[in-house]
Amino acid sequence: MNLEVNIGGLKLKNPVMTASGTFGYGEEYAEFVDLNRLGAVVVKGLSLKPKEGNPPPRLVETASGMLNAIGLQNIGIERFIGEKLPFLRRFDTAVIVNFFGDSVDEYAEAAERLSATEGIHGLEMNISCPNKQAGWCIFGTDPKVTMRVVGAVRKKTALPLIVKLSPNVTDISLMARVAMEAGADAVSLINTITGMAIDIKTRRPRLANITGGLSGPAVKPIAVRMVYEVYRSLKIPIIGMGGIMNAGDAIEFLIAGASAVAVGTANFVNPRATTEIIDGIIDYMEKEGIGDIGSITGTVHAG
Amino acid sequence: MNLEVNIGGLKLKNPVMTASGTFGYGEEYAEFVDLNRLGAVVVKGLSLKPKEGNPPPRLVETASGMLNAIGLQNIGIERFIGEKLPFLRRFDTAVIVNFFGDSVDEYAEAAERLSATEGIHGLEMNISCPNKQAGWCIFGTDPKVTMRVVGAVRKKTALPLIVKLSPNVTDISLMARVAMEAGADAVSLINTITGMAIDIKTRRPRLANITGGLSGPAVKPIAVRMVYEVYRSLKIPIIGMGGIMNAGDAIEFLIAGASAVAVGTANFVNPRATTEIIDGIIDYMEKEGIGDIGSITGTVHAG
Amino acid sequence: MEEPHPGQFYMLEVSKGMDPLLKRAFSLFRRTPEGIRLLFRIKGKGTSILRDLREGTEITVLGPLGNGYPLPSDKESPLVIAGGIGIASVFSLAEKISKKAFVFYGARTERELFVAGELEKIYKELVVCTDDGSCGVKGTVVDAVNDFVRNRDGIHQPVIYACGPNVMLREIAKTAAANGISAYVSLEEHMACGIGACLGCVVKTKTGYKRVCKEGPIFAAAEIVWQP
Amino acid sequence: MEEPHPGQFYMLEVSKGMDPLLKRAFSLFRRTPEGIRLLFRIKGKGTSILRDLREGTEITVLGPLGNGYPLPSDKESPLVIAGGIGIASVFSLAEKISKKAFVFYGARTERELFVAGELEKIYKELVVCTDDGSCGVKGTVVDAVNDFVRNRDGIHQPVIYACGPNVMLREIAKTAAANGISAYVSLEEHMACGIGACLGCVVKTKTGYKRVCKEGPIFAAAEIVWQP
Numbered sequence A, B: 001m002n003l004e005v006n007i008g009g010l011k012l013k014n015p016v017m018t019a020s021g022t023f024g025y026g027e028e029y030a031e032f033v034d035l036n037r038l039g040a041v042v043v044k045g046l047s048l049k050p051k052e053g054n055p056p057p058r059l060v061e062t063a064s065g066m067l068n069a070i071g072l073q074n075i076g077i078e079r080f081i082g083e084k085l086p087f088l089r090r091f092d093t094a095v096i097v098n099f100f101g102d103s104v105d106e107y108a109e110a111a112e113r114l115s116a117t118e119g120i121h122g123l124e125m126n127i128s129c130p131n132k133q134a135g136w137c138i139f140g141t142d143p144k145v146t147m148r149v150v151g152a153v154r155k156k157t158a159l160p161l162i163v164k165l166s167p168n169v170t171d172i173s174l175m176a177r178v179a180m181e182a183g184a185d186a187v188s189l190i191n192t193i194t195g196m197a198i199d200i201k202t203r204r205p206r207l208a209n210i211t212g213g214l215s216g217p218a219v220k221p222i223a224v225r226m227v228y229e230v231y232r233s234l235k236i237p238i239i240g241m242g243g244i245m246n247a248g249d250a251i252e253f254l255i256a257g258a259s260a261v262a263v264g265t266a267n268f269v270n271p272r273a274t275t276e277i278i279d280g281i282i283d284y285m286e287k288e289g290i291g292d293i294g295s296i297t298g299t300v301h302a303g
Numbered sequence C, D: 001m002e003e004p005h006p007g008q009f010y011m012l013e014v015s016k017g018m019d020p021l022l023k024r025a026f027s028l029f030r031r032t033p034e035g036i037r038l039l040f041r042i043k044g045k046g047t048s049i050l051r052d053l054r055e056g057t058e059i060t061v062l063g064p065l066g067n068g069y070p071l072p073s074d075k076e077s078p079l080v081i082a083g084g085i086g087i088a089s090v091f092s093l094a095e096k097i098s099k100k101a102f103v104f105y106g107a108r109t110e111r112e113l114f115v116a117g118e119l120e121k122i123y124k125e126l127v128v129c130t131d132d133g134s135c136g137v138k139g140t141v142v143d144a145v146n147d148f149v150r151n152r153d154g155i156h157q158p159v160i161y162a163c164g165p166n167v168m169l170r171e172i173a174k175t176a177a178a179n180g181i182s183a184y185v186s187l188e189e190h191m192a193c194g195i196g197a198c199l200g201c202v203v204k205t206k207t208g209y210k211r212v213c214k215e216g217p218i219f220a221a222a223e224i225v226w227q228p
């Protein structure tokens, strides 16, 4: 049985990765999960300089989901390399660094710095910033800007480059196409969907940041649809995510068109979610007589 | 205590209406709900000619939500006027007719026919067709087309004209602005969000139509955010909807910026949802000492 | 409480939270002096929650809904046919037309024959079949019905009432059509409202889509456009 | 099972469905030979579901989590202060430092004083107060602590441990600062992971945002940037 997948040049021992921001820097979950078993660890989004993030409250639960407005708090690339990466390098698991910047130059510089570092197997650039108060971030919603920022990063890195798309757009396939044309090796979708909740007693937003990003099972049907749309229209590997709670959900994304999946909010509900999902995928392959997990990608019988 | 609201010239005895497609033509719920108590009954979307709709399965439940691909099945405007409207006219409740067309001309002709009919108090034009297989419907996602179709309808009707926006867009405020500039008296948001679910055993989409529209509590945070965004940027009355299950949810939409709300999926879960929500709003007004329900619209303390 | 007819159904709330969200449909199984009884098979989330409810827990129930079986005339010999959990829907019919019914009840295996005991007093003839022969005749209920129809005496005009998996109903419909017998089938579709408002539960008929919850769940088999 | 320290907490799964989705945080109330006890107040959906669970139901629990209270030195006189359900967090501390604690326990009214009986054997002195005077001293626990601190003998150095509503903790922090007393408070924030991964549960401290679930829930009061 072959669980290996190749995502635009990035070889993973299995298609299950962690979703950025939901698995810390890996060490937080080492007590619950054998990190060696994961396809990849994708770390919390990093920027050149450390970021303080948003004031609390940063979280609110919603029906079958949650809103977060962490505000991209992170320790910065240098501290990550010095303090967190050595731990991750002890494991035989791909390390994918999720990163972002406030300008095209910052994106490019971050990519350059990360690419000069040993022990990083791939980069995932986050071009959607749902926690920005100012409505949304143009990196992930304006195709022209997307083209520029991805192009700039592409010039600075030879690592497999994954572009993580924002779902807050009219046409996700267009955004994926732009990312591909600008040099992305793969796309991740979806990031969180911008949402809001209000306390009717105080009439205040439940998040200090007013809006936040919706994740969890609530968004799964939207995420599956987006994966399906992009798969139908483009030949670029897709990492699917959004509400994956169990192996069945993960397989649904693969069948819709994903070559790998990432597990996010589920880690909070069940810290062992990732490895239980891997086990579940193996079970499914056995029961259905599937020899190679890659063979089910995009096999939905539709139209 | 004043529950009355005025939505762009449409006077309602209270801000609670039914969401199109979830309350049939009113009569289906008459056994459970005193229709006289509702702010308005919004009927299932109508077109000039009857429509058969999509093959089954048309429904699938998702986490805290559901996908539907009814395919806009309806009996057509003439049969509605002959067979359904007389029943609704027996009640002292505003009747709002939701309608759509396959072309700009069909939209305009439908509006004209409906406007020539006694007993209709407002029109809600549905420019989002999430059940269309071909990806999406440009009426609700391409601002230029939106401008044309709303403009054409505006010329044909003197009734209060509500434009129901699609949430499947990058910038909901832009779409609302276009609708307003083309002559809309109010906007409804949100319609369902396009989603998909796959049966991993058969690898078939769970809906015969492949994709469908997501509704229910799962989408509420997205809907509230969109109402808030449009309210902040435009002066047009908003009818808020998307996952309203109880009075607290309805009030959340009002505080976010809606002048009225529509109750959709909740009718399926509890056929008395609409009137229970009205009672709950009255309770809230009493407890909080609110004299006029209109006074809470857009009062979220944000930024 | 409204008096239910055999073949009607109820929509049951399965959770106070938002997941599962929708009500679940269950046929009237038996009307008793105390109220109604339902019979269900554990399928997924909703039915698992129902199983785990404490006795005495109050849940909201909508119904009776739908149309119910048309009763046989005095001249007709009712053949009541159930596949698996389909027994839940036809049981109260057999009970109502007490002792007139020729009951055919099939399941994959003995373990999946529910309430066989309770059937005792209400049939004229009973044929039980299992696919694996673990109880009754070995074979499908469709085979048994075909046998019966082939060998019938010709005095009475049979009329069929059937509930079970879709493939079974389709085959029964064929038998009925081939032999000029009226047949009524109870259909299932995913439902949201249960009262005809959402148009979600349609089935294709010769005169267009019909709502299972409103025009059904009982349909004349000849009306249905059966899917291959 | 890992041995918990007073002040640590657990995350409890409240539903097998997807709504409610996240685990709920509850402090260690008491460690008993059989296991652990939690004490909770019905607040919303999650706690209502927990209340309705049948005895013997298995649920997933994560913990013990967080840092716990630093124990007083022999020279220190521990003032253990609880507002309302805050008693859940400090109870096991008082129990551990048995008979050394000056316990202050306040609530709005007598009905909201939990487990007052169980407190019996573990305090050196106990001051109970209610806002409405329905039990113990009339007034807030903050007033009572202020009185005590003002009239203290000066032999021992008091150290404060407090859990309760945020406004109460803020006032206690002021008292402590004004009197040069160390104080430790147990804070609450909405949590998702409970193990330091999501960065969702932060509180503002003088050295930046800290995670309540990881660097806390117990913080030196002087470290916190209290919100007005």
Ligand SMILES: Cc1cc2nc3c(=O)[nH]c(=O)nc-3n(C[C@H](O)[C@H](O)[C@H](O)COP(=O)(O)OP(=O)(O)OC[C@H]3O[C@@H](n4cnc5c(N)ncnc54)[C@H](O)[C@@H]3O)c2cc1C
Pocket: B060, B061, C009, C020, C022, C023, C024, C025, C026, C027, C028, C038, C039, C040, C041, C042, C043, C044, C045, C046, C047, C048, C085, C088, C089, C187, C188, C189, C190, C191, C217
């Ligand atoms: C008119 C009617 C009468 C029925 N009578 C009975 C009965 O008496 N006894 C019995 O055991 N079952 C009966 N069923 C089937 C029963 O409704 C489903 O088994 C049940 O809804 C499954 O719910 P779940 O949450 O356990 O399963 P899940 O598979 O988790 O349900 C997911 C979703 O699919 C829907 N669904 C799944 N299976 C069916 C189905 N077969 N029909 C309709 N919707 C389905 C559920 O309602 C839910 O919305 C009837 C169905 C209909 C339409």
Ligand SMILES: Cc1cc2nc3c(=O)[nH]c(=O)nc-3n(C[C@H](O)[C@H](O)[C@H](O)COP(=O)(O)OP(=O)(O)OC[C@H]3O[C@@H](n4cnc5c(N)ncnc54)[C@H](O)[C@@H]3O)c2cc1C
Pocket: A060, A061, D009, D020, D022, D023, D024, D025, D026, D027, D028, D039, D040, D041, D042, D043, D044, D045, D046, D047, D048, D085, D088, D089, D187, D188, D189, D190, D191, D217
């Ligand atoms: C470290 C810690 C220890 C706690 N110890 C106890 C205890 O021993 N006894 C007790 O009764 N309560 C305790 N609480 C508070 C308890 O977690 C909340 O009352 C509970 O989560 C409410 O859940 P609910 O679903 O009933 O309420 P809802 O209001 O429906 O919950 C909605 C969401 O808000 C969150 N939430 C609501 N109130 C709080 C709160 N005060 N703190 C954190 N999240 C909240 C919930 O976790 C959930 O995600 C503690 C909280 C923390 C952070």
Ligand SMILES: Cc1cc2nc3c(=O)[nH]c(=O)nc-3n(C[C@H](O)[C@H](O)[C@H](O)COP(=O)(O)O)c2cc1C
Pocket: A019, A020, A021, A022, A044, A045, A046, A068, A070, A072, A098, A126, A164, A190, A191, A192, A214, A215, A216, A217, A219, A241, A242, A243, A244, A262, A263, A264, A265, A266, D198, D200
């Ligand atoms: C608390 C939290 C923090 C997140 N932080 C990041 C981040 O730093 N960078 C990023 O690209 N995505 C981030 N995400 C988005 C997730 O990686 C993922 O795309 C999204 O949550 C959908 O998956 P899920 O529903 O499985 O959680 C975050 C999500 C959550 C819930």
Ligand SMILES: Cc1cc2nc3c(=O)[nH]c(=O)nc-3n(C[C@H](O)[C@H](O)[C@H](O)COP(=O)(O)O)c2cc1C
Pocket: B019, B020, B021, B022, B044, B045, B046, B068, B070, B072, B098, B126, B164, B190, B191, B192, B214, B215, B216, B217, B219, B241, B242, B243, B244, B262, B263, B264, B265, B266, C198, C200
């Ligand atoms: C079964 C179903 C049918 C619907 N049909 C229509 C329709 O015909 N026209 C329309 O404008 N919206 C239609 N909608 C969208 C609803 O009116 C509403 O905008 C949406 O469901 C969000 O609200 P909710 O979450 O409260 O259901 C339909 C929704 C559902 C669930």
Ligand code: FES
Pocket: C190, C191, C192, C193, C194, C195, C196, C197, C198, C199, C200, C201, C202, C211, C212, C213, C214
């Ligand atoms: S379930 Fe809504 S029409 Fe039948």
Ligand code: FES
Pocket: D190, D191, D192, D193, D194, D195, D196, D197, D198, D199, D200, D201, D202, D211, D212, D213, D214
């Ligand atoms: S709850 Fe996730 S960091 Fe504290």
